[in-house]
Amino acid sequence: MAETFHALYLEKGEAGPKVRIGEVPASVLPDGEVLIRVAYSTINYKDAMMVKGIGYRIKDFPFVPGIDLAGTVEQSSCPDFKPGDQVVLNGYGAGEKFAGGYGAYARAKGEWLVAVPEGWTARDTMAVGTAGVTAMLAAMEFERGGLTPGGGDILVTGASGGLGSMSIAMLSALGYRVVAATGRMGEKAYLEQLGAAEIIPRSELEGGPDKPLMARRWAGCVDAVGGKTLATVIASLDQRGVIAACGLTGGNTFTASLIPFFLRGVRLVGIEGGHGPIDERREAWARIARTLSRDRLDAMTTDAVLDDLPSLADEMLAGRVRGRVVIDVNP
Ligand SMILES: NC(=O)c1ccc[n+]([C@@H]2O[C@H](COP(=O)([O-])OP(=O)(O)OC[C@H]3O[C@@H](n4cnc5c(N)ncnc54)[C@H](OP(=O)(O)O)[C@@H]3O)[C@@H](O)[C@H]2O)c1
Numbered sequence: 542m543a544e545t546f547h548a549l550y551l552e553k554g555e556a557g558p559k560v561r562i563g564e565v566p567a568s569v570l571p572d573g574e575v576l577i578r579v580a581y582s583t584i585n586y587k588d589a590m591m592v593k594g595i596g597y598r599i600k601d602f603p604f605v606p607g608i609d610l611a612g613t614v615e616q617s618s619c620p621d622f623k624p625g626d627q628v629v630l631n632g633y634g635a636g637e638k639f640a641g642g643y644g645a646y647a648r649a650k651g652e653w654l655v656a657v658p659e660g661w662t663a664r665d666t667m668a669v670g671t672a673g674v675t676a677m678l679a680a681m682e683f684e685r686g687g688l689t690p691g692g693g694d695i696l697v698t699g700a701s702g703g704l705g706s707m708s709i710a711m712l713s714a715l716g717y718r719v720v721a722a723t724g725r726m727g728e729k730a731y732l733e734q735l736g737a738a739e740i741i742p743r744s745e746l747e748g749g750p751d752k753p754l755m756a757r758r759w760a761g762c763v764d765a766v767g768g769k770t771l772a773t774v775i776a777s778l779d780q781r782g783v784i785a786a787c788g789l790t791g792g793n794t795f796t797a798s799l800i801p802f803f804l805r806g807v808r809l810v811g812i813e814g815g816h817g818p819i820d821e822r823r824e825a826w827a828r829i830a831r832t833l834s835r836d837r838l839d840a841m842t843t844d845a846v847l848d849d850l851p852s853l854a855d856e857m858l859a860g861r862v863r864g865r866v867v868i869d870v871n872p
Contacts, residue, residue, distance in 0.1 A: 548847075558602070569605060579611070582609055582868045584857060584862070586703075586790065587636075591637070607641035607642030607644070622651055629657055629666040633816060653819065659830075668841070669833070674826070675787055679812050683785070691718075695763070698722045699722075701731070709736050721739070746773045748769060762785065766790050771797070778801060841864030
């Protein structure tokens with residue numbers, strides 16, 4: 542590769558990191574067996590925070606964010622991947638601890654990579670991104686927890702966002718009856734198109750529970766919101782219900798009664814969409830490829846370029862981005 546590559550990067554500034562778009566030295570790439578020519582990335586809530594310099598301490602500048610990337614292997618000393626292979630990387634520190642997907646090149650350990658599923662493109666995998674992997678990992682937790690389609694409603698909070706949209710599309714395709722909670726009731730038609738059977742306003746959940754045990758409403762929940770919303774869901778889960786705690790857009794702490802855990806056997810499971818055993822993640826990718834229909838993927842995906850990222854990050858942190866956005870990282 543050349544001595545520099547095109548990227549969106551963060552530069553040290555007096556009042557916090559500054560976003561720049563241009564050439565960065567190839568030396569910003571970490572060690573790793575596989576050099577990837579990146580074609581696409583995406584924007585996740587974490588990326589929006591990173592681009593806006595919120596909540597992260599960056600040690601080395603220039604820093605290339607982007608927790609997800611997909612592209613073509615250019616060099617590899619890993620026996621599992623050869624030049625020309627199409628690969629995906631979700632997380633493992635990309636775009637948080639070392640250079641990530643917002644540049645034309647990335648380097649990674651082979652053990653973190655997943656082959657782009659057959660019949661899929663690099664762009665498709667970025668439409669899925671960490672949001673989709675997390676949604677499928679949540680569905681796999683429901684199965685481990687014994688939740689079956691027909692066994693009661695599954696609530697998805699933060700429904701119009703990336704994780705929410707992915708969760709609705711995949712859980713409904715797996716046969717679950719999905720109820721979407723959103724602050725954007727104007728997105729009803731969109732959420733129904735993804736497979737939601739019912740839409741409720743998120744205001745029903747965000748005040749917190751009024752008693753330790755509320756009416757049993759949900760067999761399971763994929764929660765993108767946290768805070769008081771999560772506390773409300775805990776109090777209104779059915780016997781042996783499972784909550785996949787994924788996100789914190791409504792708050793990163795919560796106060797809840799332990800009573801539902803003891804009297805209803807409620808199970809609260811954290812989902813680590815950005816880390817975890819690669820075998821589980823490769824299984825999640827295989828299942829996503831079998832489960833997610835082209836129509837639903839297209840319905841939730843829009844396209845953008847690196848220049849759009851600063852304003853997209855603002856929109857995302859304000860809760861105004863719908864579904865998933867694929868970023869073409871090349872000029
Ligand atoms: N555990 C993991 O590995 C993992 C993986 C992916 C994402 N996440 C987390 O999951 C969350 C969602 O991520 P995302 O990529 O889906 O983000 P996103 O696309 O921005 O979606 C977030 C959604 O949350 C809702 N929301 C926003 N602000 C809110 C508030 N103050 N109170 C209540 N609801 C609010 C909005 O949905 P409505 O407009 O429909 O209400 C918004 O669309 C983030 O916290 C992210 O860090 C975690």
